[in-house]
Amino acid sequence: MSTAGVAGRRRAGRVAAAVVAGLLAVGTAVFTAPAAGAADTAPTRAAVFTRGADPGPRVVTLTMDADWYTPGDVPRVLQILRDNGITAGFGLTGRYVERYPDQVRAIAAAGHKLINHSYDHPAFTGLTSTGRADQLDRAEAAFRRLGLGTDGWFRAPYRDGYLDDGVRADLASRGYWISYDWTFDTTGYRGAGTEVILDRVRRYTVPGAIVLMHLSSESTDTAALPAVIATLRGMGYGFTDPYRSVTRGAIGLHWAALGGRGSVLGVPRTEERVATTAGTAVQWFAGGRVYWREGTGAHEVHGAIGARFVELGSVTSYLGFPLTDETPTPGRTGAYNHFDGGSLYWTPGTGARSVYGAIRAKWASLGWERGFLGFPVSDEVGVVAGRASQFQGGNVYWSATTGAHEVHGAILSRYLALGGTAGRLGLPVSDEYPVPGGRRSDFRGGWLRWDAATGVVTAGYA
Template identity: 50%
Template sequence: MSTSARAALRTAVIALTVPALAVIGGIAARPAAAADTMPYRAQVFTQGYDTGKVATLTFDLDWRTGTATENAASKANLETVLRVFAGNGITGGFGVTGRFAAQNPGEARNIADQGHKIFNHSYSHPDFMTLTQAQRWSQLDRTEAAFRAAGIASAGWFRAPYRSGYMNAGLNRDLALRGFYINADWTFDTTGYQAADWTTVSARIDRYLKPGAIIVMHVTTPSTDPGNLQRIIDKIKGMGYAFVSPFQAVTRGPIRAVYLAAGGPSSLGAATTGPMQASTAGTEVQWFQKGRLYHSTATGAHAVRGAILTKYRAMGTVGSFLRYPVTDEQPGAGGGWHSTFQGGSIYWSSATGAHEVHGAIRTKWLALGGEAGYLGYPRSDEKVVSVGRAVQFQRGNVYWNSRDGAHVVGGAILTRYLALGGTGSRLGPPTSDEYTVATGRRSDFRNGSLIWNRTTNTVTVVYR
């Protein structure tokens, strides 16, 4: 495509506000998927989820190699934008090309350091509808490499050059296959990149501003947007609007409330997906850089993070017997953490890693003080043994079967019991916890007992 043809395409596309597509998402239906799996296509955001009078301000940034005068003017424009945003307490979004980040890593990092959201805007700003899948992925990958070198990240947010194909199902599938699940589009362009005067920009705001609008502007000279930015902000405020960050714009409802209450991007990072149905109707999950937020009407919205999330994912998240979280992650004894779910808990410590505990074994363990009690943290998930089920803890095991219930075996008695074959031995499963006797400690089993002598430090087996 020629330069003039691309310019014509860009002018034609940007002039649109796409009222029929101004819903969030809005791309073709995807095949059915299992619960809480990666999106089939990137979700397109032509506006935020807000229904109140708020707007989100974004800029696109692609410094081509120009004259020293042009580059100096563009750098001054960027400094103006960041200064005005800071002066008004606004967190914006920036569609940054890979070549800009490669040529100007300090400026790119400064944008992110000031808290603004970075979008992958391709490496060299081609029309993605003219590229093969491999070429699209190359553009994305090269940009991410430049971002990493500059110390910034897109978190899987993409913005289409020229807005070309932004609603195309194939393009959005290609994005998802490369880990880009958010297509950060926009509601309207000020057309400042065309050197539009204030009258033109003001008229476009009057015509196209609406609740949740995402506004795109441009940094590079000859754009008038940097010079007009304070007037744009003042006009939008005068129309009764406030400003929300891109981080907030892609969240909604109870998940948004928990995300913001937890500290937003400073706590969970940026969203890496839009909100998705977690399992059945009325449930929702959203993935973030540092965790996931789950919501159901029965449990409310709660975050799952770190090693606990890794374990939860390995188990199948909401599709597992654990189902939905009923608490956020909580601190545990000795610097550990735990999260409680409808069907059990996951506990983590640096010494043991993350393991699930549920059912009667969990009830028994919690009655004994949980991780703060004698047994400490779990060292295994619940597993099947020859008779019933068991969980290994730091200082003992809890065994359960439907006939005898849950009982603890620990210390020297546990060592001897395991040497004999555990529940598969002649002793069978435990029928009591360890208790004090005259000579020391004793545990009873279906077919006998193990008695520890405190004087000799030996364990005697007594069979029935």
């Protein structure tokens, strides 16, 4: 619910009644529970956060809403928050953003969370899906003209329809996967005195509470803000920020340890959800995803490796769950993630490539990317009678009967010229090995020998 001045307080009785009912609701809808067996796919419904995702700790999140009628004393609010080390959420309508761009820039520059609060504050249950999309898009466009964005976070005007399944579906269809609701409203927008506001704070604060205040010049919330903060601290509460409030458990701790919204993962985009089955979880962030599984813990994927992982099917693919975060290779020439079923390696020149199974084991035995084979430049592919992966320094071939063997250098060039696995030589049955005067590789159908003196590769057939 955003301030709308006198005009806003004269809305239809249906909306007003919904607002009053909402003011008294405390902890009735914490967040939408993840569905068992859910796939690692985009949410079809926005997750509603009436309290923080982890309601156990004695922390609260402060938020302020604003519509276009008056800007509010933004410098004063930001100073109070800064002095108290608090990061808050700001639900702003598109027309507020358009009318008061300097205030919005200041809010964003201070690190506070911007939330799409619609364009002109209508009741969402009274709109069609097209109308809802228009409200979201016009508001987001106002933010983007300032070089800002809301990362797919939304707050319902008047709290109207915040639990409505159709509204939540329409939000998700536009990429708004977090509906950032609130636990109680201080009612400063009604001109409530400080003692009334503090009484509501004492009565309705619960662990994980999301407190709604209003930014308008008519609201008494700004004047009461220092007392609200002091009262909450006197009650034994600390403050968390909106970003952290939508994370929980091992995923939340891991994200925070990586640097939170300042890390490569950035801002949370979804709630924590079941990844595949019970005992697994995933949460999407602006820059990547964090997966958790009982027994292996929480690990992130991001960037080109994350994109390739998702392209392959993420945790439902042969790779399974990540066992590491993305990690720089020695010398920082590339990066990798290890997974249940293999690895993804990346360099700027090769892109992200998967390697797994017996071919990965052979590559590892030869020194990983530090060996003569270097980084993979292809995923594993099917070849005649087997499988193969191409590396910077050669190829590794595999079949169930021959095992995994490497071929490289001049011998590889000659082998490929003779047709590779489709030629008379067939699959390799040995790695390259030294012989008097040169080196040799054996194949199902013969051998190739490199002469050190002449550089000539000679073929022999069985």
